Amino acid sequence: MARIVNIRVPKDVSERDVIRWVAEGLSRRVAKKLVIRYLEGGIDLDLERALREFEETRNEVWKELEEEYRRKGLL
Numbered sequence: 001m002a003r004i005v006n007i008r009v010p011k012d013v014s015e016r017d018v019i020r021w022v023a024e025g026l027s028r029r030v031a032k033k034l035v036i037r038y039l040e041g042g043i044d045l046d047l048e049r050a051l052r053e054f055e056e057t058r059n060e061v062w063k064e065l066e067e068e069y070r071r072k073g074l075l
Contacts (some may be wrong), residue, residue: 009018069075 007018066075
């Protein structure tokens, strides 16, 4: 059930800022619940595969950055 809470904020804080802060807080709360529920089921993690995927991704990203830097004359 929703409820209304009155708060005072500085004049330079917009209503949009307050809404975003509340949404961020609620999303963290939901995320924590989801993580706890996920962890209760146990984790099956293949560290070798995770490291291999990380290395592949890092190499792909670096290759793209290197190409862009070369085009801009930075390398």
